[in-house]
Amino acid sequence: MNIINRSDTLIEDMLKGIQWAYPSLKRIGNTHGFCKRNMNIEQVPLISGGGSGHEPSDWGFIGRGMLSGVIMGNIFTPPTAAEIIDFVSQAAPKKRAFFIVKNFEADVASFQDAKKKLELMGWQIGMCVVADDVSVENISLKKRRRGVAGTVFFHKILGYYAENGASIAQLQKVADSLLPEIKTIGVAFSGSHLPWTKKRTFSLKDGEIYYGTGIHGEPGYRKEPFKSSELLARELINKLKLNFSWAPYDKYALLINSLGGITIMESMIFNNDIRQLLKLNKLRVVYNKNGSFMTSSGMNGISLTLFHIECEKWEKALKTPVKTPSWFN
Amino acid sequence: MNIINRSDTLIEDMLKGIQWAYPSLKRIGNTHGFCKRNMNIEQVPLISGGGSGHEPSDWGFIGRGMLSGVIMGNIFTPPTAAEIIDFVSQAAPKKRAFFIVKNFEADVASFQDAKKKLELMGWQIGMCVVADDVSVENISLKKRRRGVAGTVFFHKILGYYAENGASIAQLQKVADSLLPEIKTIGVAFSGSHLPWTKKRTFSLKDGEIYYGTGIHGEPGYRKEPFKSSELLARELINKLKLNFSWAPYDKYALLINSLGGITIMESMIFNNDIRQLLKLNKLRVVYNKNGSFMTSSGMNGISLTLFHIECEKWEKALKTPVKTPSWFN
Numbered sequence: 001m002n003i004i005n006r007s008d009t010l011i012e013d014m015l016k017g018i019q020w021a022y023p024s025l026k027r028i029g030n031t032h033g034f035c036k037r038n039m040n041i042e043q044v045p046l047i048s049g050g051g052s053g054h055e056p057s058d059w060g061f062i063g064r065g066m067l068s069g070v071i072m073g074n075i076f077t078p079p080t081a082a083e084i085i086d087f088v089s090q091a092a093p094k095k096r097a098f099f100i101v102k103n104f105e106a107d108v109a110s111f112q113d114a115k116k117k118l119e120l121m122g123w124q125i126g127m128c129v130v131a132d133d134v135s136v137e138n139i140s141l142k143k144r145r146r147g148v149a150g151t152v153f154f155h156k157i158l159g160y161y162a163e164n165g166a167s168i169a170q171l172q173k174v175a176d177s178l179l180p181e182i183k184t185i186g187v188a189f190s191g192s193h194l195p196w197t198k199k200r201t202f203s204l205k206d207g208e209i210y211y212g213t214g215i216h217g218e219p220g221y222r223k224e225p226f227k228s229s230e231l232l233a234r235e236l237i238n239k240l241k242l243n244f245s246w247a248p249y250d251k252y253a254l255l256i257n258s259l260g261g262i263t264i265m266e267s268m269i270f271n272n273d274i275r276q277l278l279k280l281n282k283l284r285v286v287y288n289k290n291g292s293f294m295t296s297s298g299m300n301g302i303s304l305t306l307f308h309i310e311c312e313k314w315e316k317a318l319k320t321p322v323k324t325p326s327w328f329n
Numbered sequence: 330m331n332i333i334n335r336s337d338t339l340i341e342d343m344l345k346g347i348q349w350a351y352p353s354l355k356r357i358g359n360t361h362g363f364c365k366r367n368m369n370i371e372q373v374p375l376i377s378g379g380g381s382g383h384e385p386s387d388w389g390f391i392g393r394g395m396l397s398g399v400i401m402g403n404i405f406t407p408p409t410a411a412e413i414i415d416f417v418s419q420a421a422p423k424k425r426a427f428f429i430v431k432n433f434e435a436d437v438a439s440f441q442d443a444k445k446k447l448e449l450m451g452w453q454i455g456m457c458v459v460a461d462d463v464s465v466e467n468i469s470l471k472k473r474r475r476g477v478a479g480t481v482f483f484h485k486i487l488g489y490y491a492e493n494g495a496s497i498a499q500l501q502k503v504a505d506s507l508l509p510e511i512k513t514i515g516v517a518f519s520g521s522h523l524p525w526t527k528k529r530t531f532s533l534k535d536g537e538i539y540y541g542t543g544i545h546g547e548p549g550y551r552k553e554p555f556k557s558s559e560l561l562a563r564e565l566i567n568k569l570k571l572n573f574s575w576a577p578y579d580k581y582a583l584l585i586n587s588l589g590g591i592t593i594m595e596s597m598i599f600n601n602d603i604r605q606l607l608k609l610n611k612l613r614v615v616y617n618k619n620g621s622f623m624t625s626s627g628m629n630g631i632s633l634t635l636f637h638i639e640c641e642k643w644e645k646a647l648k649t650p651v652k653t654p655s656w657f658n
Contacts, residue, residue, distance in 0.1 A: 001518055001536050003558045003595035003631065010598070013558070017597030020604040021617050055593035189330055195594065207330050229332045229342070261590050263624060264384035265524065266332035268346030269339070275349040288350050292621075295592060302332065328657040 002195040002298075010195060011052055011074055018059060022325045025062055028069070032079065033087040034059050035069030044126070044171060045069060045092040046162045048100040048155060049084070050107045051076045053192075053297035054215060058100075060293075060326030061152060066159035067100075067324075068092075075194055075297055076216045078106050081113035088118065096124040098162065098171045100154050102147025103131035104216075126168035128175035130154050132184040132305065134243045135212030138221050146214050149257040149294040150182040150305045153318075156327065160317035181310055183243045185212060185236050186259060186303035189226070192217035193298035200298070211235060215259065215296045229266070233273035236304045241281075244308055248282035251309040253318055258292040261300035267291075274304065287318050293326065331524040331627075339524060340381055340403055347388060351654045354391055357398070361408065362416040363388050364398030373455070373500060374398060374421040375491045377429040377484060378413070379436045380405045382521075382626035383544060387429075389622075389655025390481060395488035396429075396653075397421075404523055404626060405545045407435050410442035417447065425453040427491065427500045429483050431476025432460035433545075455497035457504035459483050461513040461634065463572045464541030467550050475543050478586040478623040479511040479634045482647075485656065489646035510639055512572045514541060514565050515588060515632035518555070521546035522627035529627065540564060544588065544625045558595070562602035565633045570610075573637055577611035580638040582647055587621040590629035596620075603633065616647050622655065 004010055011032060018034065019027055025034040032052075039045065045068035048058040053075040061067045071087040073079040079087070088097055097118075101111045108129055115125045132150030136143055154175065161174050188210045191200030201217025204210055205225075209232070212220035226232070246252075256271055267290045278285055286309060294303075309315050321329045333339055340361060347363065348356055354363040361381075368374065374397035377387040382404040390396045400416040402408040408416070417426055426447075430440040437458055444454040461479030465472055483504065490503050517539045520529030530546025533539055534554075538561070541549035555561070575581075585600055596619045607614055615638060623632075638644050650658045 001538075001555055003561065003591065003599050005557045005559055005598065005602070010594075013598040013601050014594050015597075017599070017601035017604070020614075021597065021600050021619050053594065055597070060593070195592075209330075226330055228334045230334055232332065260592060262332065263524075263589060263626065264389070264621070265339075265343050265382065265626065268344075268350065268384070269334065269342040270332050270346070271350050272342050272346035273334070275346070285349075290350050292593070297592065297594065323658075329652070 004195050007196040014052070025059065028087055028090045031071060031083060031087045032073065033069060033071035033091065034062055035091040036062050036064065039068055041094060043162050043165065044168055045097045046100065046158055047071065047088060047097050050078045050102050054294050056292070056326035057152070057294040058155070061155045061324050063322055063324030065163045065320060065322035066155050066327060078110045081110050081117060084110060084114035085117060088114070095122060096168060098126040098158070098168055100151065100158065101127060101129050102151055103129045103145055104147065124168055126172045128154065128172065131179070132182045133214065134183045134185050134239060135214070136221050138219065144214070146218070148184045148186060148215050149255060149303045150184040150307065152293045152327070153182050153253065153255065153305065153307050154178060157314055157317045159322065160320055181308040182305065183240055184303050184305040185239050186214070186301060187211050187232065188213040188220070188259065188299055188301035190300040192296040195297060213301065215294060217296060217299065229270045230273045233270060233277055237274065237277045240304065240306050244306065246281065246283060246308070249284055251284045251286050251315065252278065253287035253307040253309060254285050254289065255293070255305035256290045257294055257303045257305065259299045259301035259303055260295045262302050270302065286315055333524050336525040343381070354388065357416055357419045360400060360412060360416045361402065362398060362400035362420065363391055364420040365391050365393065368397055370423060372491050372494065373497055374426045375429065375488055376400065376417060376426050379407045379431050383623050385621070385655035386623040387484070390484045390653050392651055392653030394492045394649060394651035395484050395656060407439045410439050410446060413439060413443035414446060417443070424451060425497060427455040427487070427497055429480065429487065430456060430458050431480055432458045432474055433476065453497055455501045457483065457501065460508070461511045462543065463512045463514050463568060464543070465550050467548065473543070475547070477513045477515060477544050478584060478632045479513040479636065481622045481656070482511050482582065482584065482634065482636050483507060486643055486646045488651065489649055510637040511634065512569050513632050513634040514568050515543070515630060516540050516561065517542040517549070517588065517628055517630035519629040521625040524626060542630065544623060546625060546628065558599045559602045562599060562606055566603065566606045569633065569635050573635065575610065575612060575637070578613055580613045580615050580644065581607065582616035582636040582638060583614050583618065584622070584634035585619045586623055586632045586634065588628045588630035588632055589624045591631050599631065615644055
């Protein structure tokens with residue numbers, strides 16, 4: 001049961017609600033996209049987007065010092081290349097933009113195609129593909145490399161650089177250096193579902209946890225009965241640790257993201273368990289964020305992102321206050 | 330299924346998580362309370378609190394321009410008078426404070442008792458009891474007058490006045506004038522439950538909505554099959570309308586609060602339906618806030634608060650940016 005009207009008006013109803021709630025966002029024509037009102041035309045516009053159903057991603061991060069604009073598709077379906085081109089043509093008057101794209105086949109294809117076509121029309125386009133998910137295939141153990149909640153750190157860091165006058169080439173360089181330093185793993189207590197159906201992407205037994213699931217309800221690597229916040233923290237930190245070469249006193253930022261249905265009480269209890277483990281590992285957590293940043297329609301679950309702050313400037317970028325609907329420092 | 334460790338460490342685990350996540354909050358001794366770090370001792374400390382299980386209420390609103398401190402009890406149980414006195418004695422060095430209390434019998438008794446005892450010890454204490462819930466008893470139709478999500482507007486407005494040097498008497502006067510202007514009604518799609526049990530406070534059939542429920546899972550006034558966001562908006566606006574004498578072009582602030590489990594997509598769709606109705610009623614919405622501000626452990630539900638901005642200064646107070654974990658403008 002979801003608070004909606006009809007499946008065919010769902011996206012438009014939501015877009016109208018966003019317009020009412022956040023006057024700092026400007027709807028672009030008839031597209032499913034918003035950009036920052038009073039955009040600074042001197043900076044390279046930072047554009048993200050993808051399927052809906054992950055709110056507040058990504059429109060919740062539009063604002064000074066973060067994203068310039070976001071173009072959305074239908075639920076779990078990215079916008080087409082034509083929709084991206086239509087949006088960017090209206091939102092980015094200086095024929096240049098930098099795209100932040102999550103690593104899903106359909107998303108990359110749309111944005112890649114739009115990039116190519118815009119370049120043929122004389123645009124300058126930069127693009128990074130975020131692939132922070134360190135979950136693995138169940139049998140092959142092959143890495144999945146999906147783009148998930150860590151994407152929001154890209155929005156924040158690249159947003160800082162873009163606001164401070166970075167060129168497309170400079171943004172590209174920063175994005176490339178961020179890629180190996182941001183890793184996420186997610187778990188679910190239920191599959192996701194479209195708001196007008198009850199059919200879930202996967203089913204779990206009562207009290208079961210599924211490790212390594214994706215934000216569209218992609219399968220994870222193991223199901224087992226959930227035991228405690230502390231054991232969950234251990235499992236996720238162990239998996240992330242395999243993907244970093246961490247040394248004592250390294251600086252890290254931490255993002256605990258509700259994929260849906262997690263209370264703030266649970267988030268705080270889990271935060272405590274994670275912080276205790278990171279302390280045992282002698283890591284310095286210089287930034288700790290909890291909330292709902294990238295969700296999965298109908299899912300009950302949580303994800304953990306670690307960001308190795310390799311470069312001093314990233315810490316400053318992270319800590320510079322911004323004003324967006326869903327991120328505020 | 331909840332991300333916890335054990336029921337007997339639940340509150341302490343959460344408090345530790347909060348300390349890690351929000352260094353701007355200072356834990357007061359061994360109490361279940363926090364206050365703002367670097368408190369401005371020139372202002373009257375604004376203190377709230379009550380049972381846990383409503384996170385981020387109320388600690389999420391501690392910060393410059395909002396609350397000075399919060400003392401919590403166990404889940405759905407307010408702190409005792411002794412706990413309040415212990416907390417205030419450490420947090421408010423100048424022997425004065427103003428309490429914001431939600432209108433539940435046990436909460437009012439604890440804070441009232443603490444007030445009386447502190448006054449006998451020479452303290453100056455002001456206190457307001459928020460009773461914004463306009464839900465009614467099922468049969469008698471008697472008003473319930475619980476203190477629910479509208480309390481957060483009290484935190485914001487009184488926080489502004491306190492920061493700007495208001496005395497206890499002045500805060501009392503503002504609180505008295507706010508009381509009739511802030512009204513809330515909530516609905517649930519499931520009862521609430523303690524995080525370590527599955528036993529819900531009430532049960533609903535699949536797809537059923539319960540109008541007028543409280544934040545501890547108190548019963549509402551009617552159950553029926555949920556139809557649509559638009560019909561929900563009509564029902565709630567009609568109930569609120571009975572409690573205001575609104576005239577065209579009156580100014581209102583709007584708070585749509587997830588009691589738990591509501592996606593941002595749903596919140597935006599509902600926001601659109603509410604705004605359309607308020608527009609039909611020719612009201613001017615000068616402030617629109619959506620999010621999770623006062624929740625009910627384990628509940629799936631939403632509440633709607635309207636705040637009639639009778640006084641110009643309230644609009645300014647509402648729009649003055651603050652820095653707290655859960656409220657940021």
